[in-house]
Amino acid sequence: MIKNQKNYSRLFGFSKEEMLTNLPRHSQCNPNLLLKVQNTSESILKNNGSQFARKINRMLHEIFRELERNRQFTRTNLNNHGVLYGKITLSHQSEDQLLKYFHNRFPNCFICLFNTIKNETITMNEKAKIQKFQVSLNKFVQNISRNRPITPYFEDISMNNEEIFQEFYSSQFIASRENRKYFKKMIPKYAMEMPGMKGGVEYKFRNNQLDKYINKKN
Amino acid sequence: MIIYCKKLKIYLIVVSTLEKIRILGENGKYDICASTSSSRSESAPNLFGNSVNWIGSTISAGVCHSYAPDGRCISLFKVLFTNKCIYDCKYCFTNVCKKRVSFTPEEYARTFMKLYSMNVLEGLFISSGICGDADETTKQMLETVKLLRFKYNFRGYIHFKCLPGTSYYLLKEAVQLADRISVNLEAPTKEILAEIAEQKNYNTDIIKRQRWLKEIRNKHNTKARKIMDEQKDNQFPKQSKSEKNSQKIKIEEDEWTDEWGITRRSTGYKKIRWDGAPILNSGQTTQMVLGAGSETDFDILKRLDWAYREIDLRRGYFSAFTPIKGTPLERKQATPLEREHRLYQTDWLLRLYHFPIKEIKEILTVDENLPKGDPKLHLARNYFGENGKIDPNKATYKDLLRVPGIGLTSARRIIQLRRDNLIVKSRAQLHSIGVILKRADPFLRINGHVQKTLDVFKPI
Missing domain, CATH: 3.20.20 (TIM Barrel)
Incomplete structure (x- = not known):
């Protein structure tokens, strides 16, 4: 019976198991909600006909969408001490997933991400240990870098690279393939302020849904 | 400089x-x-091992x-x-x-x-x-x-x-x-x-x-x-x-x-x-x-x-x-981007749906180019005929794939549900599986019901 359930769980959206493991990540999740999910049958949860199921699925999508957007739009810097740092915008508790994503890419770096919503710095060291600090990013990066030696490898690839990306980005546009509809869907309002997105981007096309991931003022 | x-x-x-x-x-x-x-994928071996020194x-x-x-x-x-x-x-x-x-x-x-x-x-x-x-x-x-x-x-x-x-x-x-x-x-x-x-x-x-x-x-x-x-x-x-x-x-x-x-x-x-x-x-x-x-x-x-x-x-x-x-x-003259799009669609049919190239040849125009519109729709019209409709509960996997609006995943889901003795009874169920009804409707008979055509509304 269990085997059958597992096979068939991915037919429509999230399985109950996935719901129970990922729902606690949501900022509006509470123990009562989890209990309710636990006591509701999987078929009801999967069927978007009920209001409760719609709510649960919406919450799960919000978590994963936010995570994906942060993977896409987080612009990181690497200093010559091997510290990779950047600003993120996570309202739900999926920092560990984002840190894992960067750790997978840069396993020999110390990763610091400043969450502009929660005003806290989350870190992951080379051994994949996660820590949280209530310090601003610049201070934290300075403190961490002091204890780490300068590595020639990182010195070689670390610099202010915004200009390079700006040049690369503007060279890739093909005028004959302009797709305004798609562009409107994908380009956020603050794209103009992003490194590499200045110029060539028409200001009138905006996507307000993406704004909060891009506008990292703090 | x-x-x-x-x-x-x-x-x-x-x-x-x-x-x-x-x-x-x-x-x-x-x-x-x-x-x-x-x-x-994560299950495949990494070409360069799993050392900490690797980046990317x-x-x-x-x-x-x-x-x-x-x-x-x-x-x-x-x-x-x-x-x-x-x-x-x-x-x-x-x-x-x-x-x-x-x-x-x-x-x-x-x-x-x-x-x-x-x-x-x-x-x-x-x-x-x-x-x-x-x-x-x-x-x-x-x-x-x-x-x-x-x-x-x-x-x-x-x-x-x-x-x-x-x-x-x-x-x-x-x-x-x-x-x-x-x-x-x-x-x-x-x-x-x-x-x-x-x-x-x-x-x-x-x-x-x-x-x-x-x-x-x-x-x-x-x-x-x-x-x-x-x-x-x-x-x-x-x-x-x-x-x-x-x-x-x-x-x-x-x-x-x-x-x-x-x-x-x-x-x-x-x-x-x-x-x-x-x-x-x-x-x-x-x-x-x-x-x-x-x-x-x-x-x-x-x-x-x-x-x-x-x-x-x-x-x-x-x-x-x-x-x-x-x-x-x-x-x-520049080539219209639509041609590129149609070719990608047909390539998809060849590569993933395994439609034989002989069948694709049948829908081509006189000058051997693809006709306007979705090639899968043209192929479906050729295959099912004008009034041909299939029952998703009885059709084979191959036949399901021929219906526009039913892709590889939804066809697989229908077959899997059938194995678990779950039968599709309504259009809403098909929609929840992932079928695009707008395209699939003309070729489906669900629980005995078919999509109405203009002929139905003609005065007797």
Whole structure:
């Protein structure tokens, strides 16, 4: 019976198991909600006909969408001490997933991400240990870098690279393939302020849904 | 920037890296590659091991880090290595570029790594003009890849563009370093290539190289499999998703095994496309220019069909011709992007839905081009006839795939539900499975009900 359930769980959206493991990540999740999910049958949860199921699925999508957007739009810097740092915008508790994503890419770096919503710095060291600090990013990066030696490898690839990306980005546009509809869907309002997105981007096309991931003022 | 060299007593023009990126980026933007492609899954072995020193990942693909104003996502570093080229292909952008510049391998590798550390790129697509000799340029490109792999410890995604006329030993080296290799066909036949690129030899420069790539990949992978099978500790990749799915749904087909031990369908296509091979995991691809020569859609589809059978092509790319000022074809009309779209749709039907090319030929117009509208819809009308409708609860997997609006996943879901004794009783259920009812309705009979047509409303 269990085997059958597992096979068939991915037919429509999230399985109950996935719901129970990922729902606690949501900022509006509470123990009562989890209990309710636990006591509701999987078929009801999967069927978007009920209001409760719609709510649960919406919450799960919000978590994963936010995570994906942060993977896409987080612009990181690497200093010559091997510290990779950047600003993120996570309202739900999926920092560990984002840190894992960067750790997978840069396993020999110390990763610091400043969450502009929660005003806290989350870190992951080379051994994949996660820590949280209530310090601003610049201070934290300075403190961490002091204890780490300068590595020639990182010195070689670390610099202010915004200009390079700006040049690369503007060279890739093909005028004959302009797709305004798609562009409107994908380009956020603050794209103009992003490194590499200045110029060539028409200001009138905006996507307000993406704004909060891009506008990292703090 | 102009610098005076005291030793040589001459003025040297130094082009900055930024300037090179601008020029070579503009030259390279017309090359097409799957910008969100990934090479291996978590279950497959990592080509360079799991040491902490390696940087980058090929696993999490599908992240587009930015979007160009034309709506295309930018996730690969697509900048030519050099735009100095001995060929003068009539459609090519490099023909009219006044400034000829080249990167040095170190400069190219470092620039890429800088951008990768910014999280604005997912991988590298390295292509080039042919400066002097194909082998010379390939050596430079390979040096760049080696620098990335062994100096910068980059283990992420690299798509290597093989230049026409490259030697076997260089290809062998490239296969071991890159995740994907492509050789551009440019045209479907020898005659059409001669129209647009006179200097390239279709059979020796291109087709032969594609065959070599297949041979090198298969040879290496059969050896690697043997070794890995012998070593019990080293487990070979777990079953891939496609493998599992193909086992779940056994399609009644005459499958056979070729000399390399690869299972093939009756059409000759590989049964499992993503085979989890230790090297060149993403296989080889190709690209064709549409509309620069006098080719028809059928010529292109025939060539693709051949490539899927003979050289295990992973997929083909099409680039609609755009006239560029200063080139010999500047007065030729641009190819509509719709043609590109229709060809991609048909390619999908060939490659994933396994529609025989004979059937596709039947829907072509008199001049052997694809008709307007979705090719799957035309094929469905041909197959089911005007009033033919199928019951999703009784239809076979193959028949379900023929219905527009039912894709591979939804067909699989319907079959799986049927196995669990769950029957589709309403349109809403089909919708929740993922079927696009707007397209599928005219071909379905659900619980005895069919979509009403205008004839029903005619006065008696």
